[in-house]
Amino acid sequence: MSEIRKARLGDLDQIYAISLLTGDAGKDATRLYEDGQLIGHIYSAPYIVLSLKTSFVVEDDEGVAGYIVGPHDTAAFEARLEREWWPALRARYEEPQGDLAGWNADERRIHTIHHPEPAFAPRVAAFPAHIHMNLLPRLQGQGLGTRLLDLWISTAREAGVKGVYLGANAENVSGQRFWASRGFERLAPPLVAPTDRSVWFGQYL
Numbered sequence: 001m002s003e004i005r006k007a008r009l010g011d012l013d014q015i016y017a018i019s020l021l022t023g024d025a026g027k028d029a030t031r032l033y034e035d036g037q038l039i040g041h042i043y044s045a046p047y048i049v050l051s052l053k054t055s056f057v058v059e060d061d062e063g064v065a066g067y068i069v070g071p072h073d074t075a076a077f078e079a080r081l082e083r084e085w086w087p088a089l090r091a092r093y094e095e096p097q098g099d100l101a102g103w104n105a106d107e108r109r110i111h112t113i114h115h116p117e118p119a120f121a122p123r124v125a126a127f128p129a130h131i132h133m134n135l136l137p138r139l140q141g142q143g144l145g146t147r148l149l150d151l152w153i154s155t156a157r158e159a160g161v162k163g164v165y166l167g168a169n170a171e172n173v174s175g176q177r178f179w180a181s182r183g184f185e186r187l188a189p190p191l192v193a194p195t196d197r198s199v200w201f202g203q204y205l
Contacts, residue, residue: 002139004147007048007055007067014064015048015057016040022134025171029105038109042116043132044069046085051077056151058135058144065139068148070131072161074124081116089113123191127163127202129156149182157205164205167198176201 007015019040023029030036037045047069048055058066071077095114096107103111119130131152135145156164165187168175176199180186184201192200 002058002060002065002142002144004056004058004144004151007052007057007069009048009052011057011064011067012045012048015044015067018065018067018134018136019044021136025169026134026175032105033109034104034106038106038113041089042109042112044134046081047071047132050080050084054152054155056148058139058148060139062138066133066135066144066148068131068133068152070129070152070164070166072129072156072159074119074128074130078116078119086113086116120191120193120196123165123187123200123202126191127165127204129161129164131164131166133166145178146182153203153205161205163202165200165202167200170197170199 016037020030020033020036021028023039023043024032029039033039044067051069051071054071055067055069057064090113093110093113096103096110100108100111124130131149133145133148133152135148153164166179166184168179176186179201182203184203187200187202191202
Protein backbone atom coordinates (compact mmCIF):
# COMPACT_ATOMS: atom_id res chain seq x y z
CA MET A 1 0.00 0.00 0.00
CA SER A 2 1.46 3.36 -1.05
CA GLU A 3 0.81 6.67 0.68
CA ILE A 4 1.48 10.17 -0.63
CA ARG A 5 2.25 12.71 2.06
CA LYS A 6 4.16 15.88 2.82
CA ALA A 7 7.89 15.39 3.05
CA ARG A 8 9.65 15.47 6.41
CA LEU A 9 13.24 16.26 7.31
CA GLY A 10 13.48 12.66 8.51
CA ASP A 11 13.04 11.52 4.90
CA LEU A 12 16.34 13.07 3.85
CA ASP A 13 18.45 9.90 3.78
CA GLN A 14 15.91 8.14 1.59
CA ILE A 15 15.65 11.18 -0.68
CA TYR A 16 19.42 11.05 -1.18
CA ALA A 17 19.19 7.36 -2.00
CA ILE A 18 16.43 7.87 -4.58
CA SER A 19 18.43 10.64 -6.23
CA LEU A 20 21.35 8.26 -6.72
CA LEU A 21 19.24 5.31 -7.81
CA THR A 22 17.57 7.43 -10.53
CA GLY A 23 20.52 9.71 -11.30
CA ASP A 24 21.63 8.25 -14.63
CA ALA A 25 18.85 9.48 -16.96
CA GLY A 26 16.34 7.77 -14.69
CA LYS A 27 18.50 4.69 -14.04
CA ASP A 28 20.78 3.70 -11.17
CA ALA A 29 23.88 5.92 -11.04
CA THR A 30 25.60 4.15 -8.14
CA ARG A 31 28.42 2.83 -10.34
CA LEU A 32 29.27 6.36 -11.52
CA TYR A 33 29.96 7.98 -8.14
CA GLU A 34 32.34 7.50 -5.25
CA ASP A 35 30.27 9.92 -3.16
CA GLY A 36 26.66 8.83 -3.51
CA GLN A 37 25.29 12.04 -1.99
CA LEU A 38 26.50 14.42 -4.67
CA ILE A 39 23.43 14.20 -6.89
CA GLY A 40 21.16 14.73 -3.91
CA HIS A 41 23.19 17.72 -2.72
CA ILE A 42 22.21 19.47 -5.96
CA TYR A 43 18.83 18.17 -7.09
CA SER A 44 16.81 17.06 -4.08
CA ALA A 45 18.14 17.56 -0.55
CA PRO A 46 18.17 21.39 -0.54
CA TYR A 47 14.52 21.40 -1.51
CA ILE A 48 13.65 19.26 1.51
CA VAL A 49 15.71 21.45 3.82
CA LEU A 50 14.80 24.88 2.41
CA SER A 51 11.38 24.34 0.82
CA LEU A 52 9.76 21.59 2.87
CA LYS A 53 6.23 22.95 2.39
CA THR A 54 6.47 22.37 -1.37
CA SER A 55 7.93 18.86 -1.11
CA PHE A 56 5.94 15.60 -1.16
CA VAL A 57 6.89 11.93 -1.04
CA VAL A 58 5.31 8.58 -1.77
CA GLU A 59 5.96 5.85 0.78
CA ASP A 60 5.23 2.12 0.64
CA ASP A 61 5.92 -0.75 3.03
CA GLU A 62 9.64 -0.56 2.24
CA GLY A 63 9.94 3.17 2.86
CA VAL A 64 10.01 6.38 0.86
CA ALA A 65 10.41 5.49 -2.81
CA GLY A 66 9.54 8.66 -4.67
CA TYR A 67 9.34 12.41 -4.32
CA ILE A 68 8.41 15.67 -5.97
CA VAL A 69 10.17 18.83 -4.83
CA GLY A 70 10.24 22.36 -6.11
CA PRO A 71 9.95 25.95 -4.90
CA HIS A 72 7.19 28.26 -6.03
CA ASP A 73 9.75 31.06 -6.52
CA THR A 74 12.91 29.87 -8.28
CA ALA A 75 14.76 33.20 -8.02
CA ALA A 76 14.18 33.45 -4.26
CA PHE A 77 15.18 29.82 -3.82
CA GLU A 78 18.47 30.33 -5.65
CA ALA A 79 19.24 33.27 -3.37
CA ARG A 80 18.63 31.05 -0.34
CA LEU A 81 20.90 28.36 -1.77
CA GLU A 82 23.72 30.90 -1.93
CA ARG A 83 23.13 31.98 1.65
CA GLU A 84 22.18 28.75 3.36
CA TRP A 85 23.15 25.68 1.33
CA TRP A 86 26.19 26.04 -0.90
CA PRO A 87 28.65 27.57 1.64
CA ALA A 88 28.85 24.47 3.85
CA LEU A 89 29.20 22.16 0.85
CA ARG A 90 31.89 24.35 -0.69
CA ALA A 91 33.82 24.09 2.56
CA ARG A 92 33.36 20.31 2.55
CA TYR A 93 34.33 19.66 -1.08
CA GLU A 94 37.52 21.07 -2.55
CA GLU A 95 36.95 22.63 -5.96
CA PRO A 96 38.37 20.40 -8.72
CA GLN A 97 41.26 21.72 -10.77
CA GLY A 98 42.71 20.98 -14.20
CA ASP A 99 41.09 20.01 -17.47
CA LEU A 100 37.38 19.45 -17.01
CA ALA A 101 37.43 16.97 -19.90
CA GLY A 102 39.25 14.58 -17.60
CA TRP A 103 36.98 15.01 -14.59
CA ASN A 104 35.00 12.08 -13.23
CA ALA A 105 31.34 12.29 -12.25
CA ASP A 106 32.14 13.35 -8.68
CA GLU A 107 34.34 16.20 -9.85
CA ARG A 108 31.71 17.46 -12.29
CA ARG A 109 29.09 17.58 -9.54
CA ILE A 110 31.51 19.27 -7.14
CA HIS A 111 32.20 21.89 -9.79
CA THR A 112 28.45 22.53 -9.95
CA ILE A 113 28.39 23.04 -6.18
CA HIS A 114 31.11 25.69 -6.49
CA HIS A 115 29.67 27.21 -9.67
CA PRO A 116 25.93 26.52 -9.92
CA GLU A 117 24.45 27.68 -13.19
CA PRO A 118 21.71 30.25 -12.55
CA ALA A 119 18.27 29.41 -13.85
CA PHE A 120 17.72 30.93 -17.30
CA ALA A 121 16.07 34.29 -16.61
CA PRO A 122 13.56 34.31 -19.51
CA ARG A 123 12.34 30.85 -18.53
CA VAL A 124 11.94 31.85 -14.88
CA ALA A 125 10.05 34.99 -15.89
CA ALA A 126 7.53 32.88 -17.78
CA PHE A 127 7.44 29.98 -15.30
CA PRO A 128 8.53 31.14 -11.82
CA ALA A 129 8.40 27.70 -10.18
CA HIS A 130 10.33 24.55 -10.99
CA ILE A 131 10.20 20.90 -9.92
CA HIS A 132 12.20 17.69 -9.70
CA MET A 133 10.42 14.35 -9.45
CA ASN A 134 11.73 10.80 -9.20
CA LEU A 135 10.23 7.38 -8.48
CA LEU A 136 12.05 4.14 -7.84
CA PRO A 137 11.20 1.36 -10.35
CA ARG A 138 9.06 -0.53 -7.85
CA LEU A 139 6.53 2.33 -7.84
CA GLN A 140 6.58 3.18 -11.52
CA GLY A 141 3.63 2.41 -13.77
CA GLN A 142 1.07 2.67 -10.96
CA GLY A 143 -0.08 6.25 -11.52
CA LEU A 144 1.82 7.51 -8.50
CA GLY A 145 3.89 9.97 -10.50
CA THR A 146 0.71 11.55 -11.82
CA ARG A 147 -0.74 11.72 -8.31
CA LEU A 148 2.41 13.36 -6.95
CA LEU A 149 2.42 15.87 -9.79
CA ASP A 150 -1.28 16.65 -9.41
CA LEU A 151 -0.82 17.29 -5.69
CA TRP A 152 2.13 19.62 -6.25
CA ILE A 153 0.28 21.52 -9.00
CA SER A 154 -2.90 21.88 -6.96
CA THR A 155 -1.01 23.40 -4.03
CA ALA A 156 0.92 25.69 -6.38
CA ARG A 157 -2.32 26.93 -7.94
CA GLU A 158 -3.74 27.62 -4.49
CA ALA A 159 -0.62 29.68 -3.78
CA GLY A 160 -1.10 31.72 -6.96
CA VAL A 161 1.85 30.31 -8.91
CA LYS A 162 1.46 31.18 -12.59
CA GLY A 163 3.69 28.54 -14.15
CA VAL A 164 6.20 25.75 -13.53
CA TYR A 165 9.09 24.36 -15.55
CA LEU A 166 11.37 21.35 -15.37
CA GLY A 167 14.38 19.92 -17.12
CA ALA A 168 14.56 16.36 -18.46
CA ASN A 169 17.70 14.49 -19.42
CA ALA A 170 17.94 14.32 -23.19
CA GLU A 171 18.48 10.54 -22.95
CA ASN A 172 15.43 9.96 -20.77
CA VAL A 173 12.88 9.51 -23.54
CA SER A 174 10.25 7.86 -21.33
CA GLY A 175 10.48 10.76 -18.90
CA GLN A 176 9.96 13.24 -21.69
CA ARG A 177 6.88 11.32 -22.83
CA PHE A 178 5.51 11.42 -19.31
CA TRP A 179 5.81 15.20 -19.01
CA ALA A 180 4.33 15.78 -22.45
CA SER A 181 1.35 13.57 -21.53
CA ARG A 182 0.74 15.59 -18.35
CA GLY A 183 0.17 18.97 -19.94
CA PHE A 184 3.75 20.19 -20.19
CA GLU A 185 4.94 21.71 -23.44
CA ARG A 186 8.50 21.41 -24.68
CA LEU A 187 10.12 24.82 -24.56
CA ALA A 188 12.12 26.46 -27.34
CA PRO A 189 14.09 29.70 -27.68
CA PRO A 190 13.82 32.32 -26.27
CA LEU A 191 12.88 30.25 -23.19
CA VAL A 192 15.80 27.86 -23.73
CA ALA A 193 19.41 29.00 -23.64
CA PRO A 194 21.68 28.12 -26.60
CA THR A 195 24.00 26.19 -24.27
CA ASP A 196 21.26 24.10 -22.61
CA ARG A 197 21.83 20.34 -22.69
CA SER A 198 18.58 19.41 -20.95
CA VAL A 199 15.19 19.24 -22.58
CA TRP A 200 12.98 21.85 -20.94
CA PHE A 201 9.22 21.71 -20.37
CA GLY A 202 6.79 24.28 -19.01
CA GLN A 203 3.16 24.51 -17.99
CA TYR A 204 1.05 27.54 -17.14
CA LEU A 205 -1.09 26.99 -14.06
